[in-house]
Amino acid sequence: MAVNSANETKVLCLYSGGTLGMLATAQGYVPEKGYLTLFSNSQTAATYRNWTAQNSPDGSRPTSPLPNNAKHSMVGRAMLAKTRAHTGQLESHDLSAHTLITPPIGPNGNRIRYSILEYDPLLDSPDMTSADWIRLAADIEANYSAYDGFVILHGTDTMAYTSSALSFLLEDLGKTVIVTGAQVPLGQLRNDAVENTLNSIILAGTYVIPEVCLYFDRKLLRGNRTRKVSSSDFAAFASPNMDPLAEQIDWFLVNRPTALQAFRAHKELDNNVAVLQIFPGISTATVKAFLSPPLRGIVLESFGAGNIPQREDVFEVIKEACDRGVVIVNITQCTKGSVLAYYPAMRKLAAAGVVSGADMTPEAALSKLSYLLSKEELNTTTVRQLMSIPIRGEMTLPDDSPTAVSGQSSGLEGIMGHLLHLNSSPDTIVNTSRRDDAPQTSSQVTGSLPRKLDEHDSRLAESLLLPYTLCLAAAKDNLSTMMDLIKRAKTLSENSSGHNRSEKVGRNLIDDLDSAFGKNALHVAADCGSKFCLEALLQIGAFVHTRDRAGHTALFYAERKSHIDCIRILESAGAHHGGIDDVDEMD
Numbered sequence: 379m380a381v382n383s384a385n386e387t388k389v390l391c392l393y394s395g396g397t398l399g400m401l402a403t404a405q406g407y408v409p410e411k412g413y414l415t416l417f418s419n420s421q422t423a424a425t426y427r428n429w430t431a432q433n434s435p436d437g438s439r440p441t442s443p444l445p446n447n448a449k450h451s452m453v454g455r456a457m458l459a460k461t462r463a464h465t466g467q468l469e470s471h472d473l474s475a476h477t478l479i480t481p482p483i484g485p486n487g488n489r490i491r492y493s494i495l496e497y498d499p500l501l502d503s504p505d506m507t508s509a510d511w512i513r514l515a516a517d518i519e520a521n522y523s524a525y526d527g528f529v530i531l532h533g534t535d536t537m538a539y540t541s542s543a544l545s546f547l548l549e550d551l552g553k554t555v556i557v558t559g560a561q562v563p564l565g566q567l568r569n570d571a572v573e574n575t576l577n578s579i580i581l582a583g584t585y586v587i588p589e590v591c592l593y594f595d596r597k598l599l600r601g602n603r604t605r606k607v608s609s610s611d612f613a614a615f616a617s618p619n620m621d622p623l624a625e626q627i628d629w630f631l632v633n634r635p636t637a638l639q640a641f642r643a644h645k646e647l648d649n650n651v652a653v654l655q656i657f658p659g660i661s662t663a664t665v666k667a668f669l670s671p672p673l674r675g676i677v678l679e680s681f682g683a684g685n686i687p688q689r690e691d692v693f694e695v696i697k698e699a700c701d702r703g704v705v706i707v708n709i710t711q712c713t714k715g716s717v718l719a720y721y722p723a724m725r726k727l728a729a730a731g732v733v734s735g736a737d738m739t740p741e742a743a744l745s746k747l748s749y750l751l752s753k754e755e756l757n758t759t760t761v762r763q764l765m766s767i768p769i770r771g772e773m774t775l776p777d778d779s780p781t782a783v784s785g786q787s788s789g790l791e792g793i794m795g796h797l798l799h800l801n802s803s804p805d806t807i808v809n810t811s812r813r814d815d816a817p818q819t820s821s822q823v824t825g826s827l828p829r830k831l832d833e834h835d836s837r838l839a840e841s842l843l844l845p846y847t848l849c850l851a852a853a854k855d856n857l858s859t860m861m862d863l864i865k866r867a868k869t870l871s872e873n874s875s876g877h878n879r880s881e882k883v884g885r886n887l888i889d890d891l892d893s894a895f896g897k898n899a900l901h902v903a904a905d906c907g908s909k910f911c912l913e914a915l916l917q918i919g920a921f922v923h924t925r926d927r928a929g930h931t932a933l934f935y936a937e938r939k940s941h942i943d944c945i946r947i948l949e950s951a952g953a954h955h956g957g958i959d960d961v962d963e964m965d
């Protein structure tokens with residue numbers, strides 16, 4: 379397997395087709411083998427030349443050459459999987475001879491080494507089927523341990539379906555997967571292919587965002603929340619019921635895996651599903667035909683907040699299908715909004731056995747249904763239950779309100795507050811300073827009264843200290859203090875407006891790499907053998923694959939010190955070897 383250097387991450391691009399790499403011919407745009415990969419070489423080289431010109435005084439090349447090897451990869455899927463003897467994990471075919479590398483990029487100045495795996499045949503995306511989604515999932519699984527992130531280059535027409543399906547097929551995903559494409563091929567002068575592709579590679583190689591995302595027109599969206607909303611604009615995708623995950627990354631919205639489960643790809647889908655769009659005057663015969671065997675799952679696209687015509691004949695066929703075990707999920711035809719139990723018809727649907735799909739997109743509802751129905755271990759009741767709750771952040775329940783976190787002082791906050799005079803009332807300060815026998819404070823010596831920090835200052839002080847104290851608590855395996863600190867950070871960020879320091883700390887506390895020599899709390903816990911804190915951090919969504927500034931994951935530190943319990947916990951959450959960890963192990 380190819381190895382990373384400390385400031386290098388690896389991204390695999392799975393190129394399935396789409397306009398992105400198509401060629402303009404007399405018959406219109408057609409997929410062209412090898413065209414995209416040829417182009418990406420020259421584009422990366424151009425980026426590199428610009429970077430070189432800006433960063434080297436004499437414009438000369440830095441020592442490390444780019445592209446590493448300008449050949450593009452045409453490796454077939456069958457060649458990818460081979461067993462890795464010492465871990466039993468799958469390992470990819472070695473694509474290192476076919477990689478390209480970016481200049482140093484992003485907040486950490488990482489370089490991203492990426493390989494493009496071109497599918498054969500390349501598909502116009504309307505030709506894709508559920509078998510192609512499973513193929514993508516299987517390829518990600520086969521290459522999972524060898525790469526830090528994945529980019530899927532795909533046609534836009536069915537991109538929302540693929541993103542939705544993959545979000546379900548990739549179970550307990552711990553790494554970034556980004557689906558992207560273009561409205562205009564990269565061979566055209568004014569295109570969106572170059573920007574979408576390079577930005578997706580940069581995002582996937584820079585951040586751990588353990589979700590299937592869709593990147594388009596400078597926005598990173600949760601894949602299973604997207605819809606194609608324009609056939610020609612560069613802004614082709616929207617996420618009507620959820621904010622983007624990133625223009626600036628919103629770590630509150632990013633999914634955090636909390637089960638101690640390793641990643642795996644589910645490789646089956648039930649194709650006996652369909653979407654039934656209700657329209658005024660729809661005939662009972664049409665509804666009945668739709669609900670007939672072999673169909674097992676129906677996404678019912680209703681009007682407005684979930685309404686359908688109040689007709690007994692229609693309710694009867696729907697009830698009869700539910701009684702037979704057909705799973706019917708009600709979603710709205712509206713682009714925005716949710717199914718809500720406002721009207722009598724919706725209560726009747728619920729009584730018949732129809733479940734509410736809240737604000738799910740048709741693409742997400744259909745692929746979720748297809749995924750759940752393919753799981754033999756789930757009975758109809760469970761499938762219905764799971765269809766009505768979020769399992770991958772694909773829906774928001776109407777009464778979903780953020781859990782209130784108590785703003786009460788923790789023990790440690792109390793200590794910090796005492797140290798910083800955060801909790802003293804003005805009276806106390808004045809009285810203390812007047813007492814003749816009171817020891818003098820430094821401010822009395824310098825002649826000024828100790829001042830009660832205002833709310834802004836106290837928040838700032840706390841947010842500066844929180845990441846350090848969190849790492850300290852993790853090092854000592856002091857679980858209750860650690861959890862108190864995390865609670866406190868949440869409160870701080872909820873009470874602050876705008877992108878200020880307190881809010882950032884609240885959002886990023888457990889990911890913070892700036893406090894403990896480039897390590898976050900998970901690395902520290904692993905290094906110190908703090909098994910209780912380690913497990914708790916994973917259960918509240920710490921990312922198991924995050925590398926510290928030296929390029930190591932938490933598993934590396936647990937193994938280096940032979941903390942067996944920590945190794946077990948990390949491995950159960952999907953941690954694996956790879957990259958710089960392997961290099962240092964050999965030292």
Ligand code: ASN
Nearest residue numbers: 396397502503533534535
């Ligand atoms: N027909 C193309 C596809 O979906 C559209 C595109 O990629 N812009 O493959």
